[in-house]
Amino acid sequence: MALLGVLAISAAYWYVSPELPDVTTLKTVKLQTPLRIYSSDGQLISQFGEKRRIPLQFEQIPQPLIDAVLATEDARFYEHKGVDPIGILRAAFIVATTGKKSQGASTITMQVARNFFLTREKTYIRKVKEIFLAWHIEQLLSKDEILELYLNRSFFGNRAYGVGAAAQVYYGKDIQDLNLAQYAMIAGMPQSPSAANPIRNPQRGKTRRNVVLGRMLELDLITQQEYQQARNAEVSAKYHGAEIDLYAPYISEMVRDEMVAKYGEELAYTGGFSVYTTVDSRLQRLAQQSLRQNLYDYDERHGYRGPKAQLWQEEAWPQEQIIEYLAKQRREQDLTPAVVTQIEEKSATVLLRGGESIELDWDGIKWARAYVSDTRQGAAPKTVADVLTSGDLIWVRQQAGAWRLSQVPDASSAIVSMDPYSGALKALVGGYSFNQSQYNRVTQAKRQLGSNIKPFIYAAAIERDYTLATLVNNAPINQWDRRQGVAWRPKNSPDVYGGPTRLRVGLAQSINVMAVRALRHVGIDAAIDSLVRFGFDRSDMPRNESLALGSASATPLDVVTGYSVFANGGFLVKPYFIERIIDADQQMVFIAEPKVACSDCETLLAEQQVEPTNLTASTELGFALAVDEAIDDSEVTKVCPLPKERLADRVMSQQHAFLLTEAMKSAVWGGGNWSKKTGWNGTAWRAAQTVKRRDIAGKTGTTNEARDTWFSGFNPKLVTTVWVGFDDHNRQLGRTSWNNNLGQGQTMGAEAGAKTAGPGWNLFMRDALKGTPQVSAQVPEQVVSVRIDRETGLLSRNTDHTSRFEYFIQGTEPQEYVQSGEPEQTLFDQEEEQELFE
Known part of the structure; x- marks a missing residue:
């Protein structure tokens, strides 16, 4: 009989051996793990992939969990050689005596064989293959390695694979932080991840958990007291999504697209890649908060559009019914659904999702005059009854610690902020809510630029021969278009004209007719060529004079890239958002090497005689010190450690970039002398009041209607663009009237860049730059400062309010002094008298 048994086994092996897979692949097995995306400082932003898995080393798996698994699945695991004869005989005896297969004979090694190489079909030939594979595996791997594979591969329901993921999905904790009852629950799930699922079927899950605890007690792996305490524990499992530290869906989707394009969909989602973005978690949160707050403010001044629904007309619902209804309502960003249950003259009681009852006071309601249209609002409410009624389903949010009536904004917005020297994106928000719309307005929305284009138009003019003191005629334009038979009459906003005006003032006050005349001076083709150098798409540039007023279209990412040229001293950097990629084996497979802006490096690369070797530590400016051992240590040479290929392309001289930056500082801080009644504000004066820094510069932008x-705008460390509008291009942002309930400080009149987009930029930059030292302007070589007359732009000997110091590139400064009492005015592109004042 023994001989027959040996022959039978040999025959079975001979029969199935051609079909047996190579188990040596287990040595290099790569478990499918999801794509994880992190901020630059290591906070998890998102993860993609059907399987949630957190691979663990054997040493990382707690002993109580190992004991629970072995007690339940394979108590003799460390004693048998892959197949347990005792277990097989026991299972066979139970089948023979009861006729039921109530106990399995598969060891953990056999389950590993099945999970990695075979199907789950219940056939005898599959079981034979499973046995032989188990023997092979035991010869190849140690017991601990086999158990590690099992614990990382097993399915636990709810897309959780492996005990590490199971701990996160069911308890929201790391595996080391669970208690005995929770270990037993996890250990009991692999055999029936659906039936014993503690979320779907808590009672059956508890029963299975207690069976595991009983086996542990029977094998003396736990004490009676531990057993009783764990057995009496309530089922604490509930579903936990991925442990996201920083919710940033728009940047996550950008990374996902990039990874799929780079590696293909299957490998990208299962290869266990960890992608570290350039996003700074603190700045990203500030950008999200600033965008939302700015949209709420816009929405509130345009009026209340009413409740989401009216739940009852006469007889109020019981509280249990309201709570049940609210449980089905989803939150939207920081808005919470609520139902009005009672109103007083100056307050309202509302029930929140979750059952908490709160009071809305008058300060959180009084803004809510009725919305009529984008350009009209109703009368200011006098009591709560003018706004709310019992049974209203509304949105509420917390602001400054108090609850406030709110609504989901109709308008859209985008904000993007980046390092002007490397192009690293530090914050990006493509809209109010990714749940509402996955459309990324930062990268996909091409919108007309309005006056945001003017710094680039003036840059082309200054590169030709203008200066900040050049007088350009601020007078009406009336140009006949023979082709269309109409006159083109661009207007200022407001429709006021002051005659010859210095370029600095024209840019800071965004004077339209001056920008048109500057464009004429440069020429349309030359201006378009200049815009293309700043990174804009030529196909989006209209070949007519409306270009000067911003009829060109661009995305916010295009715009922030263009403005970075001013911030970094003249270099065009390429935006990027992936810093590095690490594979499942913790190997670096990609690291970004962006071309960087560095004026010092540019100079050093041109001058250096020493190869970039034997360098001391790099300095913050991007260059290092090369020490020649043959000379005295005091004699050192500054050397740029970057190869020329890593230096971004210069598209504008450092001197011209400095002059344009200075002009945009005036857009924030204005000029003149207020005590002498000659003071004036730039269009971005609100930034001065909010951000309160002297190292910021910026430009507003508003299109027709x-x-x-x-x-x-920017400071030397950060450049940021904010856009606000409607996704429907035909819809205007409108205007608002005085709200009697709000008092001083409210925004009124037509919406514009300064009023609508500017506050979002101000909120973000105020907090983003908080705690960072102000950076003094570094005047480039060949830039001089001379005193000029404010009216004429000529040299002045006066030291009073009629003069100021102005920057010029050496050789372009005025050569004549203004004559006292006889102002001389040098006009560029001045039309004939009859055209100027028709």
């Missing part, structure tokens, strides 16, 4: 509003 306020369909698009912009604010772009």
